Amino acid sequence: MQPEQVDRLREAADAGVSFDGLDVERGDDGYRFAVPGDERTGLDADGFRAAAADAAGYVTNWCFWNETAPSYDARRSFLRWLESADERAVPDRYESLTDGVVRHWGELELTATLGDDGHRTYDLRHETDGGRPVADLDAFEDPLEARELVTYDEKGRYRPLKTAPTLRTGWVFPGLSARELTETVGHVYPATVENWHREREGDLDVSHWRETAERQTGIYDIVDELDREAVERIAATCCVDSQCLKRREWEYDEGTEVDVDGGDGEFPCREPCSLVVAAARKWTTLEREETHTYEFELTPSEKEQVEEIIDTVADGRTDDVREADVYEGANRYRARYLREKLFGDEGNLAGVPTED
Amino acid sequence: MQALVIVAHGSHLNPDSSTPTYRHADTVRETGAFDEVVTGFWKEEPHFREVLRTVESDEVYVVPLFISEGYFTEEVIPRELRVDDDVGLDDPDPGWEPRRGAPEDVDKSVHYCGPVGTHDAMSDVIVQRAESVTGDTDVGDGFGLTVVGHGTERNENSAKAIEYHADRIRERGRFDEVKALFMDEDPEVDDVTDFFESDDVVVVPLFIADGYHTQEDIPEDMGLTDDYRKGWETPGEVDGHHIWYSGAVGTEDLMADVVLERAAEAGADVGDAIETVRELTGGVRPPADD
Incomplete structure (x- = not known):
């Protein structure tokens, strides 16, 4: 913990801070500094510094989330989910983060590790490469490089669906910042963090099959001809976990479920994707045959x-x-x-x- | 905060379709003119439907990386971005006015910009493409230039855009001859050498990305090669002419400049980014009277 971090927290005490178990405020009789199990009041600047020194994790944790972590709510909740920030108290969390906390997102393995002064660094790789030394993998730094990595599968074939379970292995982004991590995840699995966040907030805007099919124009105008049984077949064909890692949340329509299992993916699928719509056009013409x-x-x-x-x-x-x-x-x-x-x-x- | 969202067609089949889109986004990102620069696609991800939620900014400038006003820019993109109540207009006349929309799914203000293909600066990109393929920054004297488009099969505005740029480049007098040619209507690119007296002819297809049309159809139609898989020479000999075939104009780095111009005319604060991009990409300045 740096002295400046304590100074910045003390300055913030004027407006009051209440974050992840840390409560700091400034009253008429001095500062109040409280963490679970240790409340100190009437502190002067030296007393404040002493209290902060005894609760350094809380201070650096506040600094990270207040000063370093992205402000966009979806990215922020994703990063907090990574380290179970809403479920685990700071000392407990810091103990795990020191060794590295691992989470999975599609085929990705994400590891958050605590550095000095509350800084987090993130490692992002294919889950199959979990545990392998960075030196054994192709290491990348720039999130934009992920675009090329995810364009082709292991056999060099084009991946038209980003959430297909066909990510290449053998690469790693070993030292990403919080901002870079969310950006890289966004290149590997576009918009999954945002839709996952909306779902958690009870705000996922699902477009069911009928609505999506009826919206189509041009060469896709015909896909609304497909009956419910065909849509069941499409979901079983394209949308199961072996084909796509999104969890299908769209149904036939608001009141009619698709019976096929939507999958166990961490992030939701909120409407039939462009691949499904394009394939549905072909099936529409095929289903017209006697x-x-x-x-x-x-x-x-x-x-x-x-x-x-x-x-x-x-x-x-x-x-x-x-x-x-x-x-x-x-x-x-x-x-x-x-x-x-x-x-x-x-x-x-x-x-x-x-x-x- | 302001974001730039570049929207393009993309492809389920061709991995190179999105490459120019990414590259122009990267060029604009380097200028720092926008807090965020992202890309969205019809056939790739993030889809048009979900791209707006991937940015944090309240003010979002959407620039379609398309050649002309038409089905995609007037109907599909506004509908999929959920701004069609505000933006969807069936305006067949070139001369684009930026429009503003409030999407239904996110709390943002969308500035819907004109497609890159019909912007005046696109004429400069075509000329720059001619310079790139000939390796001559002064190319023009003794050269013919043809701008090649798809034609009217699906959208007559696409032909208008081709003719518009051909006319503008001709008026500058830099090339000895300038002609608009098409793939599926007269005058056809198949007969390219019939239309030029100049020995050297630069052929620039007004397409956003290289793909089936620009890498297979047009080279074979012109007689540059009998099988696209064998490739072709640059310049290649056809009926006694040297054909300098450039591939899709959309892959030219200076396209990033047109993207910025479109965003700027919709009110984006781009600072000196346009000048920066022109320097980064070796952009030509139009003549003073242009």
Whole structure:
């Protein structure tokens, strides 16, 4: 704790300070300085300094939140949530912060650590890299560098959905300030902190499916044709935890829930996103088609193989099937053999043409 | 506090679509003219719907990184920002007046600015793009220049913007010939060499980001390459002309200047940031009578 920090607190006593268990004010008979279990009154400047020295954590904690932490309420509550500031008293919190307090946000692992004079530094990395020494990871300082990191997945493919569980590993922002931490989180998972905060305040503005679909114009004008069952399928397809780390809070409409589980994510999804709307447009046109009866002959194993291929693609496991593992239906050789056997020259399944 | 919010289309498929948006935001951020500079997208995140809540400032200047007034700037963006009751106007005439709106979801004042593409300063960016691709800061003498646009397929204002800048650059007399060409209407960019007597022709597409149109269609349509995947020479030879193809004008660093101009005309206090950006990005000053 620096003497100037005590001086600034004493100056603030004129207006009164009441923060995280610290109460300071100036009365006619001198200063009052109180923390849980220790109240001192009638203090002069020296007495004030002595009281502050005995409760240094409370003083530096006030300085950090009053002078260093961001003022924007959403970012502030996020940082306070990180160190459980609303639940834990300062001495207890400081003890944990000295070793580092860890929280998870999507796939991120965030660690808050107490430095000198109440300063906090923050470490941000992929949760898979938790516990790895910084020297083993690619270290970054500038929050803006996170934009590039989150653009591609581990295999170098473009990530069109920021909250998909496909963040690359192997990097770290080891020494962020409070402001830089919230900025970096904002690049990794845009607007999640703000929506999470609104939800905590009971102020999350959810736009349900119907409302969102009816708002669309242009090429997306058609998506409100989709019925409730199709919307259930969309939620099960796109919005479950294996596909998106937001917790779906939108329903079919205000009075009609979507039965599919919304997920366990820390931060909410307040309306169908642009990917869902764009995909819904495709499904709208597909759902306009009538069914036809086709006749195919498949062996039981071939039928099961078709099912296995669909499952493997739908679960994103094609790369996990080993090249020579011909016991997997979605193995490339198995699929090529099936194509050789079942597709005619026109590429039609069992030689049966597709009817319009 | 005042914030600058740059809104752009973005893409679900092309990772480079947002790159110019980020870069221009970074340039403006460096000037310190705004307390906050953020980006929002139609196809990326944060979405238009949620971008306003990511800034703390009460006064928010929203600049659309779009080429012309039309469906996106008049309808989609105001609606998604929830300022359409105040801002959504079907105003087909170029000559943009900044508008003010109070969004329904956040307690902020939104200053809705004109799109970058129709601002006069965009003519300078086109010229600068010609300088960049030729590597000649005095390029003009002996050169033709064409500004290429999409055409009227979806929005006739886009063609107006192309012609507007072509006219302005022609009037300056710097290039021997200046022509507006289009992808899907006459005069077509496919026949680019028919329209020029000059041996050297600079081709600048008036697009915000490089993508399918600027990196595949236009080079192939002009005959610069028979397969975009093989790339092309700069300059490339087509029918005895040297074609200097620049790629999307929106990737030119000086675009940050147009963003600032749009915010400033809506009342943002940008101090000397416009001059700073012109220095940072090597911006050309328009002639005194321009």
